Amino acid sequence: MSGLYIHIPFCKQACSYCDFYFVTRQQHKQDFVDELIREIYSKKETEFTEEAVQSIYFGGGTPSLLTAEQVNAILDAIRDVFDTDLKEITLEMNPDDVSREYLAGLKSAGINRASMGVQSFNPELLKFMNRAHTSQEALKCLEILEASAFRVFTVDVIYGNPGQSLDVLEQDLDTILQFNPPHISAYSLTIEPQTRLGKQVELGRLTPPKDDTVSDHFDLVVDKLAAAGIQQYEVSNYAKPGSEAVHNSNYWSHENYLGLGPGAHSFWWNDDRKSATRWTNRSNLNAYLNGDWKEKSDPEQLNLPDLAEERLMLGLRTKKGLSKEELKKNYWFEFNERQLNYLQKLEENGKAKTGARIHLTREGLKITDSILLDLVTMT
Known part of the structure; x- marks a missing residue:
């Protein structure tokens, strides 16, 4: 199967654009890890262990709020339960969580791909997005990452922000390219209804940029990255040859994947290969800690x-x-x-x-x- 998606729901604060499930209280992190491991073991000798796992993706939330030891314990449980033929294990991280020691601990645990959520180096844009890190922390983090044992890493950037000029975007891209990343994910800002930005637009306090502006940003991203040998292979994803994301590429190819943790999505072909089931774990940490994951939440049958x-x-x-x-x-x-x-x-x-x-x-x-x-x- 394409692999396992592990949703880590903890964040230091709410980014203004984010509509993924998260909580900002962190006192239950170890309880969560213990419950996640129970959920992993519940899959033993089920249909989900009949196919070899090719990739694992720690998303969130902010997975880098877990310790390297907690990540290692989760991976140990996965290896014990699932048949693994792992090509890629990715962990999303924020710049303010990263140190040399932490990256070394993750590498030792088995993480081989780091996904760094920089988004921008511009202080005003970071404030607009309500990011927890500073531009200085992002720079320091990329220095550490480039010098680390991680040969494969990706950097996230967001363009099409209200008031963002082409010069500011180009500065962000130039800064990222200094660190020779093998992969970049460049997302056009999407304003979702239930987010802080969505509410500001609804109240008339924020005006999204015009389509022509976003188109100009898109062109700059494609041209700038292509000139550095980083080619677009999906709307929002760019890579040097051979550094394309395994996990996400399998999503796009409709491979089976299993989501674990509160708010995680799963997709699984039925035996007849003429239908599939999609379901989502309930987006509620308290319920999850009480074993809510034992039942599929709102399974959807797809013909x-x-x-x-x-x-x-x-x-x-x-x-x-x-x-x-x-x-x-x-x-x-x-x-x-x-x-x-x-x-x-x-x-x-x-x-x-x-x-x-x-x-x-x-x-x-x-x-x-x-x-x-x-x-x-x-x-």
Whole structure:
């Protein structure tokens, strides 16, 4: 299977854009680790242990708020329960949590890919995002990371922020590139309704940047990173050849994955390969600590048409796209006449390449969400 996603729900403070489940109280971290290990052991000798795990991803929340010893205990439990053929073990971390000793401890535990949430070095933007770290801490952290035993690491940056100029974005990219990262995740700011930013927009206190501005930011990111040998392989992800994320790439290919921890999502093909189940652990730490994970929360059954639509949306976000043959063979899906005409128009406008394999061009990837919405509403 693609792997295990471990949701660590603790954060020092709430970032203004984040809509993932988290708590800012940290007194239950060891209780959480103990309960997570119980959840891991509950999967022993189940359908989830019949496939070898290729990747593990510690997300959150802020996984770097756990000690290296706690991370090691979690990984020991995973190795004891699951058949593992691990190509990648990623842990998300914030700059203010990182030291040489901590990275060495994580490496010793088995983490081989660090995901550093820098987002920006600009003090005003960090304040706007309500990040817990300073630009100086981010710089120090990247110095430590570059000098560490981690050969594979990724740095996150957010563009398309209100008031963010191209000069400020370029400065952020130039600073990151000084540390020779093999992978960068560059996300266009998404304002979700229940976040602090979402409420500010709703109250009229914040105006999102215009599409043209975000498009200019996108172009700068693609060009700047490509010039450094870091190529776009998905809408928000860029890598040097061979450093693409294993875990996320398997998500986009519709591989099985199991989520552990409060708020974690899972996706699993049913035995007939004609349907799949998706479910989410309840987003409530107190309930989780009381064993709430023992029952699947709101399982959703997905039939082949559902899955075909989802695979289309995932595949077209990647640079390589997807093949018509795969859609036909695995999902019994073929494009209808309206969709084929739409794709042809996209190609004529330089936004897509069609044929046996369909993928969006750089211009198409700029407006992926709009194109996907058009396509799936034509079914």
